[in-house]
Amino acid sequence: MQCRDGLCIPWTLWCDGAPNCQDGSDEADCLGRTGCVPGETQCSDGLCIPWTLWCNGAPNCHDGSDEADCPGRTGCGPGESQCRDGLCIPSELWCNGAPNCYDGSDEANCPGPGQSCLDSEWRCADGLCIPSELRCNGRANCWDASDEANCTAPTTTPDPAPAVPYCPAHTWLCADNRVCIPEHARCNGVPNCHDGSDEKDCKTCFGDQWKCDDQHCIARAARCNGIRDCPDASDELFCNHRCEPHEFQCNNGRCILLMWRCDLDNDCGDASDEANCGLLMPGK
Incomplete structure (x- = not known):
């Protein structure tokens, strides 16, 4: 603590009943003598401290009275x-x-x-x-x-939801919202989504029917008839497209590699690559 004349003494000597400052200021304004100045409060031992230090969680009075009986x-x-x-x-x-x-x-x-x-x-x-x-x-x-x-709890900003990819026309969004796959890859017997959701809840069409990319079934004769019979119009896709010599044209108009013909996998999506195989070797 600093005396009024500038001398510094240990704070434990302040208001201890004996003058330790040369000017005696360490015993001035102690209990039983004078009151504290505005903005100060008095410890039980007489020391005056700023009232903002009262009950601040740390003892500032020599006798610790500023931390006794606190709210x-x-x-x-x-x-x-x-x-x-x-x-x-x-x-x-x-x-x-x-x-x-x-x-x-x-x-x-x-x-x-x-x-x-x-x-x-x-x-x-x-x-x-x-x-x-x-x-x-x-x-x-x-x-x-x-x-x-009436204090409010601190608010937190929730993490933004992960972005869902935009899937263009004739594509399908996997259930995990991560990947878009072609519609014709949906329910083709091969899982193309990481979570395999493209092969769940698949619908089977009868032999005289053709399956649209959105899983609707229409009459096979309605395929490529110039009329949109599928809700997604997939029955009119690839109608005028001719496959390359090394490709096989499926009944649904798609082209697959010739080597995939009769390989026991539904590569066309309508299984036409596995029809009428008989004794044919794969790729014939």
């Missing part, structure tokens, strides 16, 4: 505030202009008549002004704990 650590009931001597009084009596605590602590450090808190302060319900940053900090700093009332 949030009292036995007072709801709507009550505790005097420094331990007495509990109704919170509405705090800073009401009349001492209700035997020690008068309910009227200490109260704003004067017509006096408001500073812009950097927050007024407690009992009239006490505290630094604004102590409002809703999880610990009661007002004697009536009103600084912790």
